[in-house]
Amino acid sequence: MDQQCIDDALTELAKVDTDIARALPQVGSPAPRLRPSGFAALLAIIIGQQVSTEAAAAIRGRVETLLGDVSANQLLFTEDQALRDAGLSWRKVEYANGLAEAINNGTLDLAVLPDMNDDEAISAISSLRGFGRWSAEIYLMFSLRRQDIFPADDLALLVALGRLKRLEEKPTPKQARQMIEHWAPYRSAGSLFLWHYYRGAPA
Structure with a gap:
């Protein structure tokens, strides 16, 4: 995903998730994170x-x-x-x-x-x-640049999702997958945003 793809996906996510709509202006879009394959x-x-x-x-x-x-x-x-x-x-x-x-x-x-x-x-x-x-x-x-991936076993993603949703505790991987089902087909961009939010979310 290039920057335009990420920005466009987050614009769409902000339309369906009020928490992303609130947080996106606070921390901005994440930068692309591309790796070679193989x-x-x-x-x-x-x-x-x-x-x-x-x-x-x-x-x-x-x-x-x-x-x-x-x-x-x-x-x-x-x-x-x-x-x-x-x-x-x-x-x-x-x-x-x-x-x-x-x-x-x-x-x-x-x-x-x-x-x-x-x-x-x-x-x-x-x-x-x-x-x-x-x-x-x-x-x-x-590496394969898939657009709809959410690595729910990632600790930082779970912590960030809990903060974004203002939960008292981070969700379990199963709960997290259920919570972001409506992010499809942009869950990769949503994941990038959560990692970005994890590092820069306002206290």
Whole structure:
């Protein structure tokens, strides 16, 4: 999604959600967050799991320097200890090797993911060890540029939605999905707005 697409989607959401209509002038539109597709993007998602944005960026930089060519083949040729020394936990080394093997043996065909619908693509990605629904949805939103994705397992989204809706507690993922059903078909833009709101919402 480019900036115009995000702005247009949020204009539509403001028409159907009074809380977005109230908050949008306060914090403005979020900037686009686009990533390339392919192995490197999926590896970056593994690296980013359960660490801060800053830590993930530092580890990703070291891993990319180590690999040179960030590809499934190159990762499989790299010693596990070297990946561990670059900052990956042993569990993430396992996930990264599993991803590379799945791509090499065709278990995950990256070329056909863009032709799948959202549910099919989420199922294909989340079938890999280390990739839950959140990881698959992040890939669909940022790498495949899907327009109607809401990663309801994302803690920041839940906190932001609770603040936006002036709830006493953050909603559960199931509650959140129900609360934003009327955002379709613009739930990706709504997700971007919630992350933006999480960082800049007025006290």
